[in-house]
Amino acid sequence: MMKALRPSTQSGPVEGVVDELVNHTLRGWACASGNDSPHVYVEVRSGSQVWGADALAFxxxxxxxxxxxxxxxxxxALDPMPSPGSKLTVSAITADGKRHTLRGSPLIVPAPLGGATPAHDQPDVLPLPISxxxxxxxxxQCGPLRIRGWAHWLDHSHQPLTLSLWEFERELLRLDANQWRSDLAELREGDGCCGFEAPLPAELGDGELHTLDLRRSDTGASVLSRPFRMRVRNLQASSTARQDGPAPLTRIPAKRKVTLSVIVNFYNMRREAERTLTSLSHSYQKGADDFDYEVLCIDNGSNPPLDPAWIERFGPQFRLVRPSRQLASPCAAINEAALQAQGDYLAIMIDGAHLLTPGVFxxxxxAWEHHADAVVAVRHWFIGGDQRWLAVAGYTRQMEDRLFERIQWPNNGYELFRISAPIGESPEPWLEGLSESNCLMLPTSLYDRIGGMDEAFDQAGGGFANLDLWHRASESSLGPLVSLVGEASFHQFHGGTTTNVEDAEKDVRVRAYANAYRALRGKDFVGVPPSRLHFRGSLQSEFATGIRQRSLIPLRLGITEQIRPGQxxxxxxxxxxxxxxxxYAECGLHHGVMWMGQPAGVAPADLINLQDIVYQLRPDAIITVGTECGLVGFIDTALDAMGSGDTRILCISPASIASTPLPRVTVLQGKADDPHILATARHWTGSAETVLVLYDANSSAAFSLTSLQAYGALVSYRSYLVCLGTLFGQPWLGYSNRQPLQTIREFIRDDKSFVVDRSWNRQLISTCPSGYLRKIGDPVTAAHYDPTLDEFASAPRFPENVQ
Amino acid sequence: MNRFWHRYIRPLIDIAQPSRILEIGADSGWNTRNILEYCQAKGAQADIVDPAPRPSLHEVLKQYSADHYRYYPLKSIAVIPQLLTPDIALIDGDHNWATVYSELNLLHANAEAAGLPPPIVISHDVAWPYARRDMYYNPDDLEASQKHPYAYRGMLPGINELVEQGMNGILANALHEGGPRNGVLTAIEDYIASAGIDFHFYKLPFFNGLGVLIPAARMTPALQQLIDSFFTAESLLDACIAIENDSMHLRAILAQTETCLSRRTEALERARSVIETLSRRIAELEKQPVH
Structure with missing residues (x-):
């Protein structure tokens, strides 16, 4: 099993390990105990040969x-390299000149490599330190598609830093180390704005081993200890199944031209088709009176089949197309229809259950007037909301019909937003990246050039074929990628392959589709990021702004008594x-949380948490440091209710406490980090078996790593050190000089027996995020049992004992 | 996982004759030693992955020529894309759905890219407690959507909720057992269901469970015969004996612990008596007038 943290490899004043000797270079780490200690010097000896370096690299x-x-x-770097069989002694030398042999020393220089794969043919394993x-x-990371890392000046200066990737004496690309990365900010590496990332040059993806170097662009100095070797898999040639996409389509020029050909695919959805086709009609689409378009309706094997006469009722531009082959995947049928299309542009609607808002055309x-080569994508919403769960709960097509009746559709097509939710229930439905569009409008020439739908997606419904079309179109487009704002397609409830099935089944199908995509393309599907999209449009409905309007859905359908399981x-x-x-923090709402007239100083959820912790632990002793009177009173009341009469409370407070004395509470006035107070707390704790500590980080100026360690030492195994008020030192309060979270991080970094137990922060509003520290390490087992601890001196002899 | 080595894993390796083995989760290096013995004997290669092993792993690694292995002190998800496709992968890393499912898919993607079938996967923890329940060595390493609500509380067989006195209470365990995207076995099943190729999957439901996942393209008659032999009456009887031995060993530890606890309790009783005597005496002395 893997453990969360790599354990120390050597006790004592110096710790460290010799990790490896590869290609003349000996690697490892060494440091003196304590974070503020000066670095150590590492010396390598082999007979009379001596090498050395400071252990400073990151x-x-x-x-x-x-x-x-x-x-x-x-x-x-061991130069010259000692002969095989030589013994290398590796020592760390501290500032006082003392030597400390590192774990892994002595090391015997191995014989030349004779194994199956010589080391010099192997790529290096990343990450590699930049120093x-x-x-x-x-x-x-370096490959398969991108190079990624971070670097900053040790003095944290804001001087720009640009790195260059070199192969021998050829510069391949430059990288500005100025991108903000949350993980770097979390690690407190500079201000977090020191990341770099870029696509790798395609020429490196040839499957061959490349020797690369990362250098400073200004001086040309290498920032790695040596060049590194990297083999970037050749994604294009390494798999027989891999391909960029289908071959271009060959089209016979149409005799008559229109601007747009809408291709909409139907399969057993007569009810849904009626609304979809209505939404494509001249009478519904606004500002389209002089817009010449045709609608090719594919009936991909419906039973009963769609009637051509019924289709033509929607307008002279509507016609039925029956594919020459009946396949489970609609891709071939869409391509066939596309080749019959007369439009300069195509609108691909792979799922005919989607109807449109009136301004799409x-x-x-x-968009095309602005740029003739624009690819226009329409985002999709779901009528009624979460159709998958609704279906399980008893939602029916008839109920959906009532929703349509309620908004009197199609009188005002934008009313659809009132009865729908965006895909994924995104809180920002218009500005996110885009993975697919169920009404994708693109130049016909582009569609032909990229080969249209890839018929290799042969799953029922097409799997990721529609996502793939959008992705390939986005890669090959000569114009902008326009994502419409305020116009959308709306999915009606029907038996679709992923939209109207249970979550678990949908999960399996989507994963299978994703794997099929990877098998075909040789990489995982990635949507188009928002940075590549041009946003165009306006919000015609106040209900289109997002999901916060859910309560505005204007009809109680009375489907079920169940509540949808949220994620x-x-x-x-x-x-x-x-x-x-x-x-919550900035409005100070916690000030209003009282217990029996006294301020508690924490959020209500924290009160309940503390009650639950006390109930579970039944502590013998509770130490509160700097907490409000109301919290102490609350704990006391909870203990009474639990019948824990023997539990004692030590209340350490910098100021005198004016509240009514409580029998179980001992008040100790003074600063939490005062040595006398600490000694008294230790003495008071005595032999209590289960000890809980509540430490208010917010009210106590003494909240420091040292005092946290002191009070942490009093916490018993599997009990808690709860740091209250950590909310007021969260990173988003960037203007605050309070740093309790940083203190906690340092504490748990040094004391591996504690973990941050975030399970107590599930109620969303807490004044103690990351503040529940549970002691789970260092249990005593039978193997570690110390029998001498069982030996007590007998009672002292008093005169009355003397006979 | 080491309890499966001699009877199950080693014979599988002997039949499959891998030229490259991946071990995810080396811990103290017990299995690593066995793997490296094989690699040394057969000239095979091993990739050993563990970001936080016990120090003894380094002692094990030092005993073998670096010609036969590379050690990666990194998380499996970061390492696998950098590796060549193994013939056999032993998985005993972070026991949660998101990690195991990603590991399997990354291995699959690597194999696809190389035009190879995915590796034979030998996975620990496909039985209770982590078959249907996630565990996170470091919950903060996963995105919110990749983990279930969890707590540092233990587990008992047959009880869905976590309990304070249960097993592995020092780890972050998912609050509930079962349901979608929960547990190691679920991850393997979901991978099989979505991979788009045929597999044979076998489960030995003891010692926390061992799963053997063999892509149809890697199955051979000899391998099939070996797997079948795991499930004969004789083999299962041997398993019973091994389980009984384990049980007796645990009972011995329990007896030792009870002995320690009894001694400690008696000592504390003596200590309490001493303290009470001292307390009485102090109280008496405090009552005496000060001269």
């Missing part, structure tokens, strides 16, 4: 393990949760 794994902030790695004069960082026309990360993401917490 390694991200060491940073994560809390080893001198990561700045304690070494890489010593140079006044510079540190990490090369995290007008908006597309405007917190989806429905209320981390950004939303942070925003909620910041509002």
């Amino acid at each position: 390694r991200s794994d060491l940073a994560a393990a809390g080893k001198r902030g990561g700045h304690c790695a070494f890489a010593i 140079a004069d006044n510079l540190c960082g990490s090369l995290d 007008h908006a597309a026309r405007q 917190l990360p989806v429905h209320f993401d981390e950004g939303a949760q942070t925003y909620l917490q910041s509002v």
